[in-house]
Amino acid sequence: MNQRIIFTRYIIIIFFVIFFFRLWQLQLFDGEKFKNLSEKNRLRIIKTPAPRGIIYDRNGIPLVKNIPFFSVMLNPDELDSIDTSKLADLIGIKEADLIDKIDKQRSSPFVPIKLKIGLTFEEVARIEARKSDFPGVFVDTEVGRNYLFGKTGAHVIGYLGKIRSYQATAIDLKELPQDALIGQWGIEAVFDKELRGMPGERIIEVDAIGRELRLIREVSPIKGKDIYLSIDIDIHKAIEESFGTKAGALVAIKVDTGEVLALESLPSFDPNVFAKGVSYSDWIMLINDPKKPMLNRALQSQYPPGSTFKIIPAIAGLEERVVNNDFSANCSGNLSYGKWNFGCWRKGGHGLVNLHRAIVESCDVYFYELGKRLGIDKIHKYAYAFGLGQKTGLELIPVKEKSGLIPNVSWKEKNKRLPWYLGDTFISSIGQGFVLATPIQMANVTASVVNGGFIYKPSLLFNVKQPSVKIDVAEESLNTIKKAMAGVVNEPGGTAKGAISQTVSIGGKTGTSQVVGKKKGLVAEKYMDHAWFIAFAPVEKPEIALAVFVEHGGGGGAVAAPIAKKAIEAYFKGKLENKNDKNR
Amino acid sequence: MIKIDRRLIKYFDFITFSLVISLSIIGILTIYSATRPPVESMNHPDFFLKQILWLVASLCCLVLMVLFDYMWIQRFSLYLYIAGMLMLVLVLIIGKSAMGAQRWIEIGPLTFQPSEFFRLIFIISYSAYLTTLREPLSHKTYLKSALLFALLPLILLFKQPDLGTTILFLCIFITLSLIKGINKKFITAALIISIISVPFLGNIVWDKLKDYQKNRLTAFISPDEDIAGIGYHINQSKITIGSGGLTGKGYMKGTQGPLRFLPEKHTDFIFAVYAEEFGFIGSIILVFIYLILFLRGLDTALKAKDEFGRLVATGITAMFFFYFTVNIGMAMGIMPVVGVPLPFVSYGGTALLSNYIAVGILINIRTRRYELFYP
Known part of the structure; x- marks a missing residue:
């Protein structure tokens, strides 16, 4: 018996050797690993979002506001005790959607699931009142955006949206919570990083059921930077009003800095719809809206600029000394070339016209003659020098600016596989045919003409003077054009009487972009021509230059010019009020 | 007044005594740390106070157990056995159930677990029975003893159900049988039969297990499969022990227990809490105390004056050893999660009391190791 007891001793010792090695393995060999795991158990890092920077217009009027909005959340560890059909009823979504949301977001028993965002106050009250029936359901407050002017200026301001799956890997977004709102459109997107600020951090100690026990460390969030835009919301309001139900765009530029004073595209959308997280059906409706x-x-509508383009061959003619003020052409209402006949918009003809009258009355025949003498390459050269046929470089996310088109011989051969005809030169000279331009390009051209030949990259930031390039044109040529453009509005026979203003002197040039060949009997709106008008003011010392484009607006003088006048008046009215404010 | 023989003090086993006292002190300190509230403003639960009171009672029992010759225990072993079996039946009838098991009897404010005492009674009565046998266990005597001392109480225990205690009983039963010695022919036959019957019996036993018991066993086999579910206990226990590192996080600095990541922190998983705070060095010291205790127990068995003493001392030492091994093996993730306490350290009054009575018997055997000693 004693032998057996002694033998037991060795068995015990063997077990202790095993325990020794196991302890060594757990505490020394894997000690660091387990230490990290125990810290991870205990500590939670909670990001506290930074208040987003406010966007102001050039007069300091806030365009957005940070507002709280409410989401209903669910603690996953309470999931078993919840009746999903009743919960779906309470928060007003389908049970299948609710289960889908829970399944998709369920990652850990401690991270709450977001069930619905953007609750109304009534919904919050309803949920809070029935809280005791649904353990683990709670209302979370987040900060969202309210766009104070709704549709007005929405294309510039943009909106916030959830991080999309393809964005989640971007380096600067990795740090953000999965459901954070970031700028997805417009300035909100362009300056997202600046507006966002630095989220703060709270490191808390929690127990096994995720209850917060104490704060270990807190880093306060840093508020995002405020952004002052160059746009004037009052001009936007005036534009929206004067467009009525028509579609189109207006871009106004401060001529000596390249600041964009207004950039409106109509119809617009309400960014507040997106701010709460747009529903799929709303999104489809917006995307598929025929308007x-x-x-x-x-930035994206490129159409033939029509007669507004004529200022380009006019400058080219002066610079290349093809024409001077005395050069005249006789307009009989059309110009025959070979078997083709190129008409002037005025069937009766303009008679003998010089450059000034040709611009004022927008005589097409004069520009056919001018184009013939210049040749397409010269027109192409000057159009390019003024920034046509290329992007202006204004950045708006996710909008891709169109570059327009200025044709020449090689372009046609390459893209149309056809030789260049003189007739192509004729219709290019009056801004039809292959010539395409966007409203922002035409506004920038106008600004360059009236500011002495400087071309700026347009900018949406207030008081930021962009670098400029001097176009190699004589001051004198530009003055001639300016004078003619003033005549378009103010002289008898001018095509833009609708732009005459009581408060400020305006110069401009009308244009019509033909939709279909002049067939008779087509009167429906969708067959109407697009109207263009480029303008600047005041004539004496230009400050603002703009381009108006009205889809299916008809004649430029009748429809587009009054809109330009309203926008210019709104700009000077605002300036006057600001001056009064300062004098007070 | 009981007259205390001077030899009683002279031969008293102070080593065993001081080993278990130090284990109990470590236990109370660790219970205090493990049950401290996660936030200062909350009240500290009084588990450690209760444990101190139980320790005082246990020490009294220990002293009482040393005062008389253990031969008296041998004489009353049959009555003890009957009384123990009655308690086990009683607990099934009037027992209080908690967590799917019916193990406790309530007497006034105290709850006590009859199985904790029955393990001692079992060792005593089986040893007494084995002492009556002149020869090694043959199939006849073995089957008789198996029926009386293994099958009957085990069925009652399994019915509670108390899987941990059941398994430990089986281990002690086998150990004592082996120490007594088994007929060679019979042991070969028994081995072959048991190996063949394991799959069948295993199936029957598996079906009878409660869900939580099945979970514990499957979690032991693959703890990483479901970290938030079954494997949670094992994983958290390993994290707790491992995060202690070499020197530990320091007393009252452990986080796993108070923040409730570790379940059963002051009972079954108390070793993990201790290892987290005192690290590898502390754990080795604790394990070493147990090692000395066990070796001392075997030494007592070797030195005992009679066969009964030898068997009882071995049985008690084996009992402590099995409890210790299953408990810290579970905490370290090398044995299934079977809820047994760590002797002398885990919170639990009945267990502490019965362990001290057992130590008292152990000391009694050592103190009276000389035949002539008869106070």
Whole structure:
């Protein structure tokens, strides 16, 4: 018996050797690993979002506001005790959607699931009142955006939206919570990083059921930077009013800095719809709307600029000494070339016209003659020098600016596989045919003409003077054009009488972009021509230059010019009020 | 007044005594740390106070157990056995159930677990029975003893159900049988039969297990499969022990227990809490105390004056050893999660009391190791 007891001793010792090695393995070999795991158990890092920077217009009027909005959340560890059909009823979504949301977001027993965002106060009250029936359901407050002017200026301001799956890997977004709102459109997106600020951090100690026990460390969030835009919301309001139900765009630029004073595209959309997280059906409705409210017509609508383009061959003619003020052409209402006949918009003809009269009355025949003498390459050269046929470089996310088109011989051969005809030069000279331009390009051209030949990259930031490039044109040539443009509005026979203003002297140039060939009997709106008008003011010392484009607006003088006048008046009215404010 | 023989003090086993006292002190300190509230403003639960009171009572029992010759225990072993079996039946009838098990009897403010005492009675009565046998266990005597001392009480225990205690009983039963010695022919036959019957019996036993018991066993086999579910206990226990590192996080600095990541922190998983705060060095010291205790127990068995003493001392030492091994093996993730306490350290009054009575018997055997000693 004693032998057996002694043998037991060795068995005990063997077990202790095993325990020794196991302790060594757990505490020394894997000690660091387990230490980290125990810290991870205990500590939670909670991001506290920074208040987003406010966006102001050039007069300091806030365009957005941070407002709280409410989401209903669910603690996953209470999931078993919840009747999903009753909960779906309470928060007003389908049970299948609710289960889907829970399944998709369920990652850990400690991270709450977001069931619905953007609750109304009534919904919050209803949920809070029945809280005791639904353990683990609670209302979370987040900060969202309220766009104070709704549709007005929405294409510039943009909106916030959830991080999309393809964005989640972007370096600067990795740090953000999965359901954070970031700028998805417009300035909100362009300056997202600046506006966002630095989220704060709270490191808390929690127990096994995720209850917060104490704060270990807290880093306060840093508020995002405020952004002062160059746009004037009052001009936007005036534009929206004067467009009425028509679609189109208006871009106004401060001529000596390149600041964009207004950039409106109509119809617009309400960014507040997106701020709460747009529903799929709303999104489809916006995308498929035949009026295309999400299309930024100021940057993306490229159409033949019509007669507004004539200032380009006019400058080319002066610079290349093809014409001088005495050069005249006789307009009989049309110009025959070979078997083709190129008509002037005025069937009776303009008679003998010089450059000034040709611009004022927008005589097409004069520009056919001028184009013939210049040749397409010269027109192409000057159009390019003024920034046509290329992007202006204004950045708006996710809008891709169109570059327009200025044709020449090689372009046609390459893209149309056809030789260049003189007739192509004729219709290019009056801004029809292949020539395409966007409203922002035409506004920038106008600004360059009236500011002495400087071309700026347009900017949406207030009081930021952009670098400029001097176009190699004589001051004198530009003055001639300016004078003619003043005549378009103010002289007898001018095509833009609708732009005459009582408060400020305006110069401009009308244009019409033909939709279909002049067939008779087509009167429906969708067959009407697009109206253009470029303008600047005051004539004596230009400050603002703009381009108006009205889809299916008809004649430029009748429809587009009054809109330009309203916008210019709104700008000077605002300036006057600001001056009065300062004098007071 | 009981007359205390001077030899009683002279031969008193102070080593065993001081080993278990130090284990109890470590236990109370660790219970205090493990049950401290996670936030200062909350009240500290009084588990440690209760444990101190139980320790005082246990010490009294220990002294009482040393005062008389253990031969008296041998004489009353049959009555003890009957009384123990009655308690086990009683607990099934009037017992209080908690967590799916019916193990406790309530007497006034105290709850006590009859199985904790029955393990001692079992060792005593089986040893007494084995002492009556002149020869090693043959199939005849073995079957008789198996029926009386293994099958009957085990069925009652299994019915409670108390899986941990059942398994430990089986281990003690086998140990004592082996120490007594088994007929060689019979042991070979028994081995072959048991190996063949394991799959069948295993199936029957598996079906009878409660869900939580099945979970514990499957979690032991693959703890990483469901970290938030069954494997949670094992994983958290390993994290708790491992995070102690070499020197530990320091007394009252452990986080796993008070923040409730570790379940059963002051009972079954108390070793993890201790290891987290005192690290590898502390754990080795604790394990070493147990090692000395066990070796001392075997030494007592070797030195005992009679076979009964030898068997009882071995049985008690084996009992402590099995409890210790299953408990810290479970905490370290090398044995299934079977809820047994760590002797002398885990919170639990009945267990402490019965362990001290057992130690008292152990000391009694050592103190009276010389035949002539008869106070």
